[in-house]
Each structure stands twice: as structure tokens, then as C-alpha cells.
Amino acid sequence: MxxxxxxxxxxxxxxxxxxxxxxxxxxxxxxxxxxxxxxxxxxxxxxxxxxxxxxxxxxxxxxxxxxxxxxxxxxxxxxxxxxxxxxxxxxxxxxxxxxxxxxxxxxxxxxxxxxxxxxxxxxxxxxxxxxxxxxxxxxxxxGAQTSAPAAPAARAGGTAVTLPLLAQGSRSETVRLAQAALTGLGYDAGGADGIFGANTAAAVKRFQAAHGLAADGIVGRDTWHALLGV
Ligand SMILES: [Zn+2]
Incomplete structure (x- = not known):
């Protein structure tokens, strides 16, 4: 949009x-x-x-x-x-x-x-x-909802994990996962340290813009889907 x-x-x-x-x-x-x-x-x-x-x-x-x-x-x-x-x-x-x-x-x-x-x-x-x-x-x-009805579950070693909304200021293992995925796809997130800072936000925006998503720097449902291919 x-x-x-x-x-x-x-x-x-x-x-x-x-x-x-x-x-x-x-x-x-x-x-x-x-x-x-x-x-x-x-x-x-x-x-x-x-x-x-x-x-x-x-x-x-x-x-x-x-x-x-x-x-x-x-x-x-x-x-x-x-x-x-x-x-x-x-x-x-x-x-x-x-x-x-x-x-x-x-x-x-x-x-x-x-x-x-x-x-x-x-x-x-x-x-x-x-x-x-x-x-x-x-x-x-x-009643409008984003295309996915619920938070996506990523399969990691056979275990389903729920992926939360991430934004600048977030600190977690899930941030590390997003950073690793971005880096792996060629978007420099400033390392995978689990801290969602300005470099990660900029990488998310570049990734979103390149994938036809609203470039708001927030990792929500659609961005997770695009990022992990789930
Ligand atoms: Zn009115």
C-alpha cells in the first residue's frame, strides 16, 4: 500500500x-x-x-x-x-x-x-x-485484516514458534533471528546482536521497499512472511 x-x-x-x-x-x-x-x-x-x-x-x-x-x-x-x-x-x-x-x-x-x-x-x-x-x-x-489471519509460526527444528511484532527498541532472540535472516538475504542489519537499532530498522525498510511492503521499519506479519518465506 x-x-x-x-x-x-x-x-x-x-x-x-x-x-x-x-x-x-x-x-x-x-x-x-x-x-x-x-x-x-x-x-x-x-x-x-x-x-x-x-x-x-x-x-x-x-x-x-x-x-x-x-x-x-x-x-x-x-x-x-x-x-x-x-x-x-x-x-x-x-x-x-x-x-x-x-x-x-x-x-x-x-x-x-x-x-x-x-x-x-x-x-x-x-x-x-x-x-x-x-x-x-x-x-x-x-473487518479488514492483513492477508494472514494469525501470527505466522516458523518451523525451527520441528518446533513451531510464534513470531511477535518487532520494532526499533526491541531486544530479543527473535530480533536476532530477524537480523540473521536480513543479513543472509544481503540486507546489512549491523550484525545479529538481538538489539533492534537504527541499522536494523534501515535494513528492514530496504527489505520492505524491495518486496512491495509498506516501508515502516516494523517487522509484522507480512514482513515476517517475506523474510522467512513462511
Ligand atoms: Zn465524519
Whole structure:
């Protein structure tokens, strides 16, 4: 999944979000619009700029909105622990195109895995609003999972081991395993010392980019699969 980085001019400082517990889904309530237009609308509301963290267009392109680690402006007093995703369109009166739905499912699955969360809500679940509309394919989007249903089990000498999510700062024998696999495939992880530092993160990102994975430097299900061929 590719996220299109977008440059916005912010009115004011964006506060960091301290927790990420859920994803809240919206529609733009406009049949056609761009993230830059939404940014202008939200500036006109007196906000710092686009209130959503992601914006999914009808053609399936996914744009970044507000930086992912900041507090959004999309769901009133539910902004403090949520990521806001908005879909171009007005789903009170139209159906979502297949490309947009597919991209939205990939984004939701990616965010669930990245933050280890499973709660997905409609805007109307938390505020008095008709957003995201009665034709919005909420069940499909909210239920999206990465292709593997459970953590992969790697066969090591006949013993199945569960592979945890690894990120910079992790220290374990499993980190050593990932480093050894990366090194063996030609991605210099700075040795196999069991400490997930900057060199390992950089090697993971290079490996992910070369394998069509989101290059976030986090070893999750998909990266484990690619790394170990399981
Ligand atoms: Zn909304």
C-alpha cells in the first residue's frame, strides 16, 4: 500500500497524540474533492488544517492528511486517541467504487496491525452525525485484516514458534533471528546482536521497499512472511 505524502500549510501547532486505540471512518460528504480542498475547508472552520490523518480517493489513491502522530480534528471529544480516515464521496447517496473500498481495506488493515488495535468506528458511532452515510461499506472496511489471519509460526527444528511484532527498541532472540535472516538475504542489519537499532530498522525498510511492503521499519506479519518465506 502506498501513502501519498502531501504538503499542507498548517495554521498553528499540531499537538502530539498520546494514545492510539481506534480508527474512526468518515465520508467527505462531497461527491468529488481532493485532500487539499478538505484542508482549505477545515482551515475555514478555524482549525489548524485538514482534520483527518488519511484521505482515500475514489480512484484508490491514499493521501496523508494530518501527521499520523498528532491529534486530529474529526470526531469532537474522540480525537485524543483515534486516527481519522476520510473517504472522498457522499455515501448517503452513492455507492463506494471498488478501487476505493479495496484501498480503504488495505489502509485499515495496515493501521490495525501497526498499532495492534482492532476497534473501528463510524463517525456516527461517536458523534451525532449522518457521517459516513447509509451506503458506506462499513462492515467490510472495519473487518479488514492483513492477508494472514494469525501470527505466522516458523518451523525451527520441528518446533513451531510464534513470531511477535518487532520494532526499533526491541531486544530479543527473535530480533536476532530477524537480523540473521536480513543479513543472509544481503540486507546489512549491523550484525545479529538481538538489539533492534537504527541499522536494523534501515535494513528492514530496504527489505520492505524491495518486496512491495509498506516501508515502516516494523517487522509484522507480512514482513515476517517475506523474510522467512513462511
Ligand atoms: Zn465524519
Amino acid at each position: 502506498q501513502i501519498i505524502e502531501t504538503t499542507y500549510k498548517w495554521a498553528g501547532t499540531l499537538a502530539r497524540r498520546s494514545a492510539t486505540r481506534r480508527i474512526i471512518l468518515h465520508h467527505a460528504a462531497a461527491v468529488t474533492c481532493t485532500p487539499q480542498q478538505v484542508h482549505q475547508w477545515h482551515l475555514a472552520n478555524g482549525w489548524s488544517g485538514i482534520g483527518y490523518h488519511f484521505f482515500v480517493r475514489k480512484d484508490g489513491s491514499v493521501y496523508r492528511g494530518r501527521p499520523e502522530d498528532t491529534v486530529g480534528a474529526h470526531a469532537g471529544n474522540n480525537n485524543y486517541d483515534s486516527i481519522g480516515v476520510c473517504f472522498e464521496g457522499s455515501f448517503d447517496r452513492e455507492e463506494m467504487p471498488a478501487a476505493q473500498k479495496q484501498a480503504g481495506m488495505e489502509l485499515v488493515a495496515y493501521l490495525k496491525q501497526k498499532y495492534g488495535i482492532s476497534t473501528v468506528q463510524r463517525h456516527s458511532d461517536v458523534n451525532a452525525t449522518g457521517c459516513p452515510g447509509g451506503h458506506f461499506p462499513f462492515e467490510e472496511l472495519a
